[in-house]
Amino acid sequence: FEHRILSSTVGAEPLLRGFDDIFFAPHSRHTEIRRADVEKISDLNILAESDEAGLYLLGSKDGRHLYATGHSEYDPLTLKGEYDRDINKGLPIHIPKNYYPNDDPAQPPTVRWRGHSNLLFSNWLNYYVYQVTPYDVSQIPK
Template sequence: MPIKIPNNLPATNVLESENVFVMYDNRAYTQDIRPLKILLLNLMPTKIVTETQLLRLLGNTPLQVDIDFMYTATYEPTNTSPEHLIKFYETFNDVKSRRYDGMIITGAPVEQIPFEQVAYWDELCAIMEWSKTHVFSTLHICWGAQAGLYYHYGIPKYDLPQKMFGVFPHKRLCPKHDKLFRGFDDIFYVPHSRHTEIRRSDIEKVSQLCILSESSISGIGTVADMNNRRFFITGHSEYDPFTLKTEYDRDVAQGLPIQIPYNYYPNDDPSETPVVLWRGAANLLFSNWLNYYVYQETPFDLSKL
């Protein structure tokens, strides 16, 4: 949230040069305030787990947020009870007449399937097209980021020789110009769990895109469009402390080829309790998105989107 200061305070220039968000008296007194309307398109099979992870982060700000949940009508989830979906979720047909301050498109365990062969691909394309006129800012996560970059900009994904799995150090590439990472350390950590990647060389061909963060190990971290209306995040900052452990134990039990998650267990020993390195950065990421790119930018009257 901003610091409200008197007009023409001498400290203003210093604070703004340090990327501290300040608001003058005259703007603060004329602000209209209402709850933010956020749409969560949950593509994960374990919907309740994903809901909890994201709501925990979205709720960790002083902003009031109203959440609508959506799933794809063209694919019937098998890991979430129909009762839960009926009670809490809507489909695209239910929400398409509404407008939203922000939307989150989650990842999905379909990354090794060509986009066009995903069961709900046509519906997802319709939702992403609709978002251009009905959503102010959209946050795409993991496979959702790959799908968004492919749909909006034609950027392909590539299979990896082995799963990108663990907690990887990232660095900001434009700290003086990127409010999404305001308050972050020079090096911050993000969990990844994916079999495919996007590549810098493809993103650099698209003038409308900017790479905001990157890891020397896991590659591209965050991409944004030049209008800061779409953000594409390749990792899972929302993950709980034991999410990677659950995935690792599941794959081991099924006899699948899986390496120990990178930089996760002390001494790479799965019998040890995992160390959480990403919680602070995760909370800042979602707070900054809500504050700087949703709350501060969306028109008070959503019909003016």
């Protein structure tokens, strides 16, 4: 699904450094986190969202909690495996959106999320793990 960074986070959120304004991330199942529910939680920021898939990246103001509703970690064939599994079980499943060329499951999938995925995990490790974790574990806040 196509996602966008919220303008209020551009340049301010280390997790999103280097992201394109529009980027792709796969989603596997039906899930929903309502914007109205998140906006009631003063400690959470909405970082990225999709018109079709909804909220995608959320983070606490202190940076200690990050939430992703999609599956940036998926390799190229993970969605295909899930789709094929559900088809073989006879489940009512739609062809994954923006995955197969021309929505044709006989074609190899088009991977549009690899760069974003690598950047997401690199930024998380660099800015939220390595740079804030003390060398002495006894100094880690509880």
